[in-house]
Amino acid sequence: MATEHGVHAAHGSAAIANHAHPLDPLSAPEVERAAALCRQRHPSEQLRFVTIALEEPAKAAVAAFRAGGPIERRAAVVAIDRADGRVFEGRVDLAAGAVEAWTHRPGVQPYPIxxxxxxxxxxxxxxxxxxxxxxxxxxxxxxxxxxxxxxxxxxxxxxxxxxxxxxxxxxxxxxxxxxxxxxxxxxxxxxxxxxxxxxxxxxxxxxxxxxxxxxxxxxxxQPRLRDDLRPLEIAQPEGPSFVIEGHRVRWQRWRMRVSLHPREGLVLHEVAYEDRGRVRPIAHRMGLSEMVVPYGDPSPGQYFKNAFDSGELGLGRSTNALTRGCDCLGEIAYLDGVVAGGDGAARVLPNAICIHEEDFNILWKHTRAAGQTEVRRSRRLVVSSWATVGNYDYGFYWYFYEDASIECEVRLTGIIQPMAVGDGPIPPTAHRVARNVAGPIHQHFFCMRVDADVDGGGNTVYEVDTHPLPPGPDNPHHNAFAPALTPIRSEAESARTVNAATGRHWRIVNPSRLNAVGEPVAYALLPGETVAMMAGEEAAVARRATFARRQLWVTQHAPDELYPAGTYPSMSKGGDGLPAFTAANRPLEDRDIVLWYVIGVNHIVRPEDFPITSVHRAGFALKPWGFFDANPALDVAPPAAACDCPPGECVHGHDGHEGHAHGAAR
Ligand SMILES: [Cu+2]
CATH class of the missing domain: 3.10.450.40 (Nuclear Transport Factor 2; Chain: A,)
Known part of the structure; x- marks a missing residue:
């Protein structure tokens, strides 16, 4: 697709071929080629495909490609032979046309097709x-x-x-x-x-x-719809400010790759920020790695409800086709997704990922004196997708700001999981929303995996807690307080909780690079709304979704460690994923590390959640913390469009801008 403004989205293999990169998701022809090769290897009439996804090349192979090396294209396949229920994992070299591995995996259940x-x-x-x-x-x-x-x-x-x-x-x-x-x-x-x-x-x-x-x-x-709103239009007459080439997105200083994974949904790669001509990496890969929604009502029709919407149901394949003007407002570019149907045919998911810009109020501002104001509007790049899984609808949003901060936001809407109740008293684990309908209490956990790459090379995570300092000669007025930084040295120390009392956050530090004040450069991970898992330690869901019992985990990077509840959480007994990864107790200082941050939402159901629940938002932020030598957004230009400040008082740049006529322009 090409819009009139020259923004290109990757539709089909031609666009991919033009911008081929080892991290591009599989194209429709690649999916079908992988399926055909697996069928040759396992010629059962009832072979069905659960996932056919890119096997992401090792970081070294991506670096070698950047240096002019060859492109590797491999498919990772999960298939089930419905004739006997056997599960197979395949590894297909697409260039060579060879099934390199075809492994029977007894005792696991991939999600249903x-x-x-x-x-x-x-x-x-x-x-x-x-x-x-x-x-x-x-x-x-x-x-x-x-x-x-x-x-x-x-x-x-x-x-x-x-x-x-x-x-x-x-x-x-x-x-x-x-x-x-x-x-x-x-x-x-x-x-x-x-x-x-x-x-x-x-x-x-x-x-x-x-x-x-x-x-x-x-x-x-509805008996009557509101009719008291006048039009609100978002116009970008010169088009958006981002450029999309294949799966690569550039917007101001930001660089990233955007794709849809059949299981995980929206995935970002090679997120980086250009600083005075140097492209500085921040994360190798970011995306949702697993989620779980444990319900807290013990009754026979409810107790088993623990949906792992990603690993048990497939978020990518559940992704919505978004609609301009409804789901997304403004000057929008879309990327399609490609997933495999059970028969191995490629299904193109149109408009799976929305990319657009938003005005986001004020970026920074100061008034020195009356009439002497410097103010900058904030513009953000939004990369988002939506998935519908049964009754719930989830939006996954990444926001990129002009001051190099990033926000991840999950949006929850759709319909509560309902429960029928009599007219008498009901237990405290459900809340009445309508006659004979209650909403059982539940929680939503989203494990966001951040494969960190802060300024390249090894990173170390520090836990930062702010404490009062002890009174004494250095603190005679008892007012002193200061942050304490504790390195997370190994995986045994790496399952962390939030702490509002100390304003706890975490910093991803690159010990090899110093900023202008002589400190190592860093990005901070700032927690947002989250909550502990309420299910008891011996609950089946607590064993299977151990990740949700903490808010942050850190592991040493390993290419096959992608899923915090294991590759096959369906019907698992537990113990897979993060508990197994961290049992190795690998060292974490100055290493290639992965952060797993768990967003948690405690959903005590309200009458207003019925019959449909308005969007609830929760997330976290990544903020440069000494990554730059000063505010990186000083060079954001003042508002160029007409503004309403009185003549003589507007000091923010209208040099040469026609139409900035001090309030006369409308
Ligand atoms: Cu809910």
């Missing part, structure tokens, strides 16, 4: 026990019932051991376009074996009245 969801839906609907349980609750229009497949978790049930399990829960609907989550059918859970393609058990306990109200949120269902 869409065909399996369809199978589960079919066998549940046909099951007489399930039909009877619904009829007992007064649900008779079974064709209209919506069935949501839930990851099974692992609760130690011997009947589920070694099987490929999903739990189907059901919702009554009066129309095909009804709110699918308004009328939960409580206490009926169909347990499906996806390999056997059969319902192995129907849980039927804890019944409650099926809510009657359809709780619609679409515009057509």
């Amino acid at each position: 869409l065909e399996e969801f369809a199978d589960a839906d079919r066998v549940i609907r046909a099951d007489a026990r399930w039909q009877a349980a619904l009829r007992r609750r007064g649900v008779t229009d079974l064709d209209r019932v919506q069935i949501d497949p839930w990851p099974a978790g692992n609760f130690g049930d011997p009947a589920e051991e070694g099987r490929r399990i999903l739990r189907g829960i059901a919702y009554a609907r009066d129309a095909d376009d009804a709110n699918g989550y308004a009328r939960p059918i409580e206490g009926v859970v169909a347990v499906v074996d996806l390999n056997a393609r059969e319902v192995i058990r129907v849980v039927d306990e804890g019944a409650a009245p099926v809510p009657a109200a359809d709780a619609r949120y679409d515009a057509a269902a």
